[in-house]
Amino acid sequence: MATAEKQSQVGEKQNTNSLLSDALNNRDFVAYLEKTGEDAEAINPENPDAAKNLYTRLKAFENIKIAKTEVRAFAKGKFREINNKFKLDDKDFTAVDAAIEKMAIENPEEAAGLVGKLREFQKLETEAKEAEAQFLALDKDSGKFWEEGIAMGLRASKEAKREPSGREKAWLVGKFLRKKNDEERSFEKTYGIKVEEAEEKLKTIQEAKDKVSAAQTLARTKANELGALKEYLMEDAGILKGLRDEIALKISKRSVEILEGTPRLSDLEEERTMRATFSNGELADTFNLADELSDDPERDLKHIDDLIEARIYEDMKVEIAKPWGSRPLDDMKKSLKTFREKSDIMGKKGQEAKEVIISTMERIRDERPAGDLRRTFINVMILEMRNAA
Amino acid sequence: MKTLDDKQLSSLLDEGKYKEAEALLRDSLTSELTEEERGAIILKIISISLDASNQVNRRYIAALKDATVALKNLKTTERKIDDKIATDEARDKIANL
Numbered sequence: 001m002a003t004a005e006k007q008s009q010v011g012e013k014q015n016t017n018s019l020l021s022d023a024l025n026n027r028d029f030v031a032y033l034e035k036t037g038e039d040a041e042a043i044n045p046e047n048p049d050a051a052k053n054l055y056t057r058l059k060a061f062e063n064i065k066i067a068k069t070e071v072r073a074f075a076k077g078k079f080r081e082i083n084n085k086f087k088l089d090d091k092d093f094t095a096v097d098a099a100i101e102k103m104a105i106e107n108p109e110e111a112a113g114l115v116g117k118l119r120e121f122q123k124l125e126t127e128a129k130e131a132e133a134q135f136l137a138l139d140k141d142s143g144k145f146w147e148e149g150i151a152m153g154l155r156a157s158k159e160a161k162r163e164p165s166g167r168e169k170a171w172l173v174g175k176f177l178r179k180k181n182d183e184e185r186s187f188e189k190t191y192g193i194k195v196e197e198a199e200e201k202l203k204t205i206q207e208a209k210d211k212v213s214a215a216q217t218l219a220r221t222k223a224n225e226l227g228a229l230k231e232y233l234m235e236d237a238g239i240l241k242g243l244r245d246e247i248a249l250k251i252s253k254r255s256v257e258i259l260e261g262t263p264r265l266s267d268l269e270e271e272r273t274m275r276a277t278f279s280n281g282e283l284a285d286t287f288n289l290a291d292e293l294s295d296d297p298e299r300d301l302k303h304i305d306d307l308i309e310a311r312i313y314e315d316m317k318v319e320i321a322k323p324w325g326s327r328p329l330d331d332m333k334k335s336l337k338t339f340r341e342k343s344d345i346m347g348k349k350g351q352e353a354k355e356v357i358i359s360t361m362e363r364i365r366d367e368r369p370a371g372d373l374r375r376t377f378i379n380v381m382i383l384e385m386r387n388a389a
Numbered sequence: 390m391k392t393l394d395d396k397q398l399s400s401l402l403d404e405g406k407y408k409e410a411e412a413l414l415r416d417s418l419t420s421e422l423t424e425e426e427r428g429a430i431i432l433k434i435i436s437i438s439l440d441a442s443n444q445v446n447r448r449y450i451a452a453l454k455d456a457t458v459a460l461k462n463l464k465t466t467e468r469k470i471d472d473k474i475a476t477d478e479a480r481d482k483i484a485n486l
Contacts, residue, residue: 071432071435074439075435092428095427098425099429102429121442121446124442127450131457
């Protein structure tokens with residue numbers, strides 16, 4: 001085999017091992033796979049694409065973790081900030097978490113979309129704050145008119161005889177923005193003419209040696225026209241903010257109405273899938289060989305080997321069934337360290353001794369129920385032992 | 390609970406048929422919900438609210454940026470007029486010497 005090809009295969013193996021380690025050492029992800037009843041065979045590490053697929057799903061899972069955290073932050077933050085009636089308790093959030101997980105399994109695209117929406121929400125909130133800060137920094141008076149505008153925006157809705165529907169609200173915003181654009185265009189046009197008129201007047205005044213100062217005329221123009229326009233613009237931006245907050249308030253209120261209309265549920269028992277526990281075979285601590293030795297040394301040796309093999313099987317089974325810590329794959333590797341490193345067993349040495357251990361691991365793997373993740377973990381270890389040979 | 394038709398709901402919201410969408414939501418809430426259903430509905434509400442908030446924020450930011458440009462232009466014009474006033478005042482003083 002060419003050296004480059006060999007190196008490439010070694011690299012591929014290391015990469016596969018690294019992807020598997022990343023995925024199977026993430027305790028939350030492993031717990032999630034267990035909870036969802038993932039078919040262990042479907043992520044058999046001997047399948048060349050399994051490691052990559054598993055790693056891709058780990059990344060998706062991490063996204064879902066982010067979604068859970070950020071959905072809570074959104075519900076507790078934005079909604080609560082504008083309407084303290086929108087309260088979700090821990091039980092609600094547990095139900096939402098479950099819904100996010102379900103969505104991730106049944107509709108990964110929608111789940112990715114949800115993460116995208118949350119990210120965009122945070123980005124836009126920051127952008128809005130920056131845009132507001134830029135606007136308010138432009139003029140010392142802008143804050144005052146801005147606040148007045150916000151109050152006007154909020155008042156406009158409160159004074160309405162009936163609550164506008166979402167569609168009407170959207171139409172109102174659209175109309176407002178269109179009107180605003182029209183007025184801005186009109187302002188520019190009007191203002192251009194005003195300046196020209198002022199200059200024209202100045203010329204006329206100078207030519208006629210009018211007693212009235214041209215500077216005073218312009219100053220008056222500035223105070224009357226420009227001042228009013230500035231106020232309008234500042235107030236205008238404030239109104240916009242008021243409307244935006246009002247819309248958010250309506251959305252939140254509507255959400256509360258829907259939730260309040262929903263009958264409160266009686267406490268449902270949480271069903272948890274209990275993991276099967278495996279009891280130690282409780283072989284006798286000693287083999288009581290003295291009573292069983294016969295005159296046939298070969299038969300005795302075979303008998304001893306059988307007993308050793310049975311002991312290895314029972315001990316290994318116990319180790320494999322141990323609960324995982326923070327790094328599931330590494331934890332199981334540690335539990336089986338003494339077995340995996342045995343190079344001398346039942347009169348067999350080196351690779352032969354390893355094969356005894358591997359065949360015992362395969363036996364335990366095959367006894368595990370379908371869909372049990374420990375099957376996958378055992379597969380990973382067998383694969384590594386074979387690759388190391 | 391009647392099954393909430395996500396596609397129909399999304400389609401109604403896209404078309405701006407908010408009353409029909411609301412009716413659909415209410416219709417799906419006529420009987421007692423399981424925790425799973427309640428979680429799904431709250432998540433749907435949050436998702437719709439995120440959509441709405443993002444849409445409103447996008448328009449708000451665009452309009453605020455427009456207003457900032459307009460105010461900047463206004464301030465530039467204001468400075469030009471201030472300069473002109475100063476020049477004219479100087480001219481008046483010279484003329485009255």
